[in-house]
Amino acid sequence: MNNQIDFSDIFSRSGWFVGFEEDKLPDIFSFGHRRVYESGVTLFREGDHATKSYMVLKGRLKVSKLHEDGREAIVRYINPGEMTAAVSVLKGKDYPVTAQAIGPSEALEWDRETMLNLMNTYPRIAINLLGIVVERLDDIQTRYLELQTERVEQRIARSLLRIMRQSGRKTSEGILIDFRLSRQDLADYTGTTLYTVSRTLSRWEQKGWTVSSRERIVVTNPHALVSFAETG
Amino acid sequence: MNNQIDFSDIFSRSGWFVGFEEDKLPDIFSFGHRRVYESGVTLFREGDHATKSYMVLKGRLKVSKLHEDGREAIVRYINPGEMTAAVSVLKGKDYPVTAQAIGPSEALEWDRETMLNLMNTYPRIAINLLGIVVERLDDIQTRYLELQTERVEQRIARSLLRIMRQSGRKTSEGILIDFRLSRQDLADYTGTTLYTVSRTLSRWEQKGWTVSSRERIVVTNPHALVSFAETG
DNA sequence: CCCCCTATTTGCGCCGGCGCAAAGACACGA
DNA sequence: TCGTGTCTTTGCGCCGGCGCAAATAGGGGG
Numbered sequence: 001m002n003n004q005i006d007f008s009d010i011f012s013r014s015g016w017f018v019g020f021e022e023d024k025l026p027d028i029f030s031f032g033h034r035r036v037y038e039s040g041v042t043l044f045r046e047g048d049h050a051t052k053s054y055m056v057l058k059g060r061l062k063v064s065k066l067h068e069d070g071r072e073a074i075v076r077y078i079n080p081g082e083m084t085a086a087v088s089v090l091k092g093k094d095y096p097v098t099a100q101a102i103g104p105s106e107a108l109e110w111d112r113e114t115m116l117n118l119m120n121t122y123p124r125i126a127i128n129l130l131g132i133v134v135e136r137l138d139d140i141q142t143r144y145l146e147l148q149t150e151r152v153e154q155r156i157a158r159s160l161l162r163i164m165r166q167s168g169r170k171t172s173e174g175i176l177i178d179f180r181l182s183r184q185d186l187a188d189y190t191g192t193t194l195y196t197v198s199r200t201l202s203r204w205e206q207k208g209w210t211v212s213s214r215e216r217i218v219v220t221n222p223h224a225l226v227s228f229a230e231t232g
Numbered sequence: 233m234n235n236q237i238d239f240s241d242i243f244s245r246s247g248w249f250v251g252f253e254e255d256k257l258p259d260i261f262s263f264g265h266r267r268v269y270e271s272g273v274t275l276f277r278e279g280d281h282a283t284k285s286y287m288v289l290k291g292r293l294k295v296s297k298l299h300e301d302g303r304e305a306i307v308r309y310i311n312p313g314e315m316t317a318a319v320s321v322l323k324g325k326d327y328p329v330t331a332q333a334i335g336p337s338e339a340l341e342w343d344r345e346t347m348l349n350l351m352n353t354y355p356r357i358a359i360n361l362l363g364i365v366v367e368r369l370d371d372i373q374t375r376y377l378e379l380q381t382e383r384v385e386q387r388i389a390r391s392l393l394r395i396m397r398q399s400g401r402k403t404s405e406g407i408l409i410d411f412r413l414s415r416q417d418l419a420d421y422t423g424t425t426l427y428t429v430s431r432t433l434s435r436w437e438q439k440g441w442t443v444s445s446r447e448r449i450v451v452t453n454p455h456a457l458v459s460f461a462e463t464g
Numbered sequence: 465c466c467c468c469c470t471a472t473t474t475g476c477g478c479c480g481g482c483g484c485a486a487a488g489a490c491a492c493g494a
Numbered sequence: 495t496c497g498t499g500t501c502t503t504t505g506c507g508c509c510g511g512c513g514c515a516a517a518t519a520g521g522g523g524g
Binding site: 065067069071075087088090091096127130131138140141142143144147148149150191 | 297299303305319320323328358359363365368369370372374375376377379380381382423
């Protein structure tokens with residue numbers, strides 16, 4: 001288990017720490033259990049009884065909901081510094097979604113009891129949690145509206161931009177999505193099919209907006225993409 | 233302003249009051265301002281600065297998000313006993329949705345300052361709020377999945393059933409949706425068009441599953457509808 | 465009780481996007 | 495370096511659902 005996690009970077013990405021003095025954080029962390037996940041491992045499944053909350057330290061989680069017919073909707077990606085499953089654990093409910101590591105990852109885990117103790121010691125935690133949940137509610141409501149009202153190509157554009165903002169890294173070519181993202185993944189996130197995403201990316205590549213290869217997408221002209229996403 | 237609101241009914245419908253002794257509730261209520269709304273009045277608009285939280289006492293609110301092109305997505309209906317806008321007010325943000333009275337309504341309003349005071353006095357409020365928000369997050373995530381994966385007719389069935397469970401009233405004919413619900417409304421809630429809803433209801437009426445007229449829907453065979461919603 | 469405004473129904477034609485199928489490209493392991 | 499499995503591309507045909515248009519039905523106000 002290596003220790004060169006950049007905590008200050010993690011702090012800045014997470015609403016979790018708002019209002020804490022930095023010297024309290026090691027205390028909170030010390031009650032968590034640090035664990036490594038191989039790529040592809042499922043941390044928890046929709047419908048399982050919720051026992052642990054997670055904060056991602058390294059890597060990335062894919063949070064999705066599964067439909068009976070096998071199709072899946074990707075609800076969000078969880079980046080380093082972000083939490084997942086905190087509330088279902090507190091409430092003693094089942095997980096409403098499934099979380100899977102994409103790429104080698106590390107997370108800090110807290111069990112229900114520890115969480116409740118921490119919340120007693122630091123009431124601020126409940127307030128911060130409320131903020132995080134509301135933010136996610138806004139996000140999914142907005143995407144719900146888009147899914148109802150916009151055409152596929154526009155939605156793919158918005159999806160790609162959203163992922164880019166959360167997980168993009170600047171390179172000489174443009175902004176690179178910093179993890180393996182297949183056409184199928186982008187389709188599951190957008191609410192369309194593998195084929196349509198593929199055709200769309202081909203078109204965009206011809207226009208010079210993106211460059212894509214196997215499980216890899218670079219946005220070379222974010223401006224054009226934003227403008228297209230907004231005007232249709 | 234009449235006073236024959238059935239508070240015990242309101243308590244039972246709302247997660248808001250979980251864990252309170254009943255004798256504290258009059259205190260909380262006394263800090264709210266009670267107000268009457270005519271049918272069609274807009275309580276707040278998406279993007280406005282959030283100044284007031286509401287609890288519906290009578291009537292019903294329609295909560296929706298608007299798209300630039302004029303189309304709207306109905307996010308949910310707020311029934312008596314339920315809250316809306318509590319968190320945006322606390323966070324000092326803008327309203328993320330629009331709320332409009334459908335039918336003559338009454339609500340209890342609290343402003344930001346009062347809310348913050350109440351939360352200090354009764355910390356339980358924050359915890360209950362968290363529960364409410366999470367419930368809504370689950371709801372919208374589930375509908376998001378359905379919107380991505382299911383065909384229109386199935387989604388209309390699920391939508392109607394969801395509305396029925398929240399706002400249905402048993403009658404001799406079957407279960408009546410207890411407020412004016414047009415084909416357009418159901419379309420905006422489901423993510424389809426007025427035309428498709430109309431055709432679908434006609435079909436269902438022939439099968440004996442529903443009886444509908446102008447802005448009025450009665451589910452006469454809930455079983456059949458549920459079975460259809462689940463199996464497609 | 466009648467009028468007018470709004471909601472609903474339904475025929476018709478179109479088309480965006482789906483999904484099969486087959487070929488091509490790439491990545492990794494032996 | 496080659497082979498194999500997975501991901502991607504693209505031609506092709508189909509069809510679910512949209513949306514116009516016109517007729518019809520209600521219902522609330524005067």
